[in-house]
Amino acid sequence: MSSIEVSVEVRVPVRTAYDQWTQFKSFPRIMNAVQRVDQIGPAMTRWRVKTGLLTKEFMAEIVEQEPDSHIAWRSVERPPWLWGQVSFRAAAPDRTVITVNMHIEPHGLSGRLPDSAKRARKLVRESLENFKEFIEGLGDASGAWRGSIHNGRVSPAEPNPPRSRVPKWPVG
């Protein structure tokens, strides 16, 4: 298993940094290796990642999420081959320290390649640098999801969130 911890300080308020991070579908703009992210539900995402010649798709479940604080995730396999957490800490009103902790079990073909842990660390570092450039350049988050997730289950930020406004009558 390889463990990675990388931090970066970004010059935006913690809320801005956090809100941008909740916009998973926009991650291909930030992370070079990420080709596509589908948000299947608040707690389920599908990722397509390309490193070198290898393309990998995986599902990740968000198990904990607290606005302006942290997001923890894991791949859905049993046991997971990937899990991690990103945390947000206000260093000052307009500055945020973002820390990514990630753990990867060698998995599949890419896991058997030499230096896979080193490459993963490089990827995370580059992604955080890109995120810094992106959010500092824009200044504002491109969207936000303010609900929280505990033990993989959503607690909405408001009693009747927009995504719950669907037909609720009995369906035969």
Place this chain on the structure above:
Amino acid sequence: MKKAPKHEPDEPLTVSPPKKWAAGVPAVTHALEYSLDQTSLRTTATTLLTMNQVGGIDCPGCAWADPAPGHRHMNEYCENGAKHINDEATGRRVTREFFRAHPVSWLNEQSDLWLNQQGRLTEPMIKRADSDYYEPISWADALDLLADELKSLDSPDEACFYTSGRASNESAFVLQLFARAFGTNNLPDCSNLCHETSGFGLHETLGTGKGTVSLDDIHQSDLIFLVGQNPATNHPRQLSALEECKDNGGKIISVNTLPEAGLMRFKNPQQVRGVIGDGVQISDQFLHIRSGGDLALFQGLNKLLLEAEDANPGTVLDHDFIARYTSGFEEFAQHARSISWDDILTATQLTREEIEEAHDHVMHAGRVIVCWAMGVTQQRQGVPTVREIVNFLMLRGNLGRVGCGASPVRGHSNVQGDRTMGVWEQMPDEFLDALKSEFRFEPPRHHGYDAVKAVKAMAEGKVKVFLSLAGNFVRAAPDTEVTDAAMRRCKITAQISTKLSKAHTVTGETALILPCLGRTEIDIQSGGVQFVTVENTSSEVHTSFGKLRPASRLLLSEVAILCRLANRTLGDKVDIPWLEFEADYGNIRDRVAQIIPGFYDFNRRVARPGGIKLPNPVNEGVYATATGKAMFTVNDWDMSAAPPGHLILQSTRSHDQWNTIPYTNNDRYRGIHGRRNIIMINPEDMVDLGLVRGQFVDIIGVWHDDVDRRVEGFEVIPYPTSRGCAAAYYPEVQPLVPLDSVAAISNQPTSKGIVVRLEPGTPPPGTKPTEWHD
């Protein structure tokens, strides 16, 4: 392509041991064989290669969800879907010459199979009150006649508008809009007959009528229960999802009165191991339950979970979930603890060890899904059973998380979408208010007739006009003799149909056949080529584009027929642009977007690959129930059983069948070929009842009204059904289901729990000797 049969099939019954696995190469060959019997190689290729693809034809068969775009096979269909789509795409035609040659009374004597095999309807036909023949009529005259009949009614509630799950969202929306603008909520639908029970049970306890799981959840689950469900025949693509679940380390427990082949082993014809290998074992445990015993089973499992928690506090139940998201736990737990094991074991006919083994699987599973179908819903205690399943899921927090949830598996392509569009006789005020605001008319507020109430109203002469948007109501409804008589009391019946069925032979005084485009066919209106939308069992709304040249130039689309009829019937009374709706279905979707929550920006979003995934409130942490929380419930049940000398009969489809329509007289997985007038009985019950294999019996329904409900000349086949439980084919035994035998609360007919007795019978004339292959 083979020609339509002139005569009923005349094959002997052959009986061989039930199969131990489903699909594989035979599924492919049977699908292709049927398709090429019906149509050309070119059409077969067009339908199959575009089926369930982005921008293609949505299978008009079941409502199983498609994989995400980019993850679909080139052949994204199953044997039954392939048969179903090419049954619609058939090259056979029913013409005016056909109707001239065959009186309606003669047609009514023919089998469902024979009628369907004649091919596609091609032009509007009318059976006038004084005639036994259908004759051609122009569209304008047919729709004028129907509109005039509607306008002449003393009350709008003298009309009934039935919908089948084939109808698209657009046509369903237009139908309910027309009915309500006309002034009635009489909108019975096929949902009343299949999953109404699920809707009521889920809505009360979780605040949503829809299942909570996606295809991805199925793939990622640790443990899936399949309860009262036969995936291999009724939604075969589910087997691929179950296979993926198993590949990911998941386990499956199936619960059924019949050991169906697809519950045992699946050979996926798209995998090498499915073609030349043994395939995948589906069920890790098979619970051979007594019919109607599911409620007791889940209460037994719940009791065991509570006891396990008592033994090791804090390790079994999800206390955080129960405390934060649910209500009613204490009352539920007290009741569950009080149920006796004797009662549970009697009701289920399972052993304590079997239930404890299932409990062990549950204890080792972090993510649990329960799938169910008609075996649960078509029971008198169906709604309490669904509620108890919810109790079971909630105890360990198996809701609102990845790989968990409740999954009523819906059986017809758009049955869920039609209800979403407002086809329900009891729509809530907020929906009716939205209609009023958008279209500036006052919708009726009093509830209309569901399917059972509609039959009763027709029988009492309260309904005079019956319009059916697809479907085969007289065969799908219970108590066939009563339903037929009710239908015949109508002044006029009109069927918007693609193919011939009993719907056209059991008619009101006057009958109209309004032939429509199938989903496979290109739909061109004055606004250009149209697509329709449908919603699958995982609440994904997506497009379906027809690809084939229509079976006849005179076919109109469902939407066009309804819009023209509405325009003629309502004229200037309401300000609804029916003709704009007909010209461009995008105009309908724009209105849907204004009225139905979650459909904002409908036209743009549904055009994206994969369409729109409607969120489920449960997965958003929202429980729109009476308490604002997910509700534990207390579910009592009685121990009623068939008296000595009686059996509990369930109706079931054969493998070669779609809803009420058999494609052949074969039931491959059960080893039954050639005839359908059979009854499957446990060999030990046969001994007890003094029956021998091959004996012919009459089956008599037993109900407290003492009406003689009887079907005659059924051959006894020994079959490993649960003790005391028998099975026979639907719709042949629908005459035995009393109209009043319904599930409490949902009013759904109990076709899986009919008490019957048997009397010696005689084979129908001309029956060939049965061939037994042991």
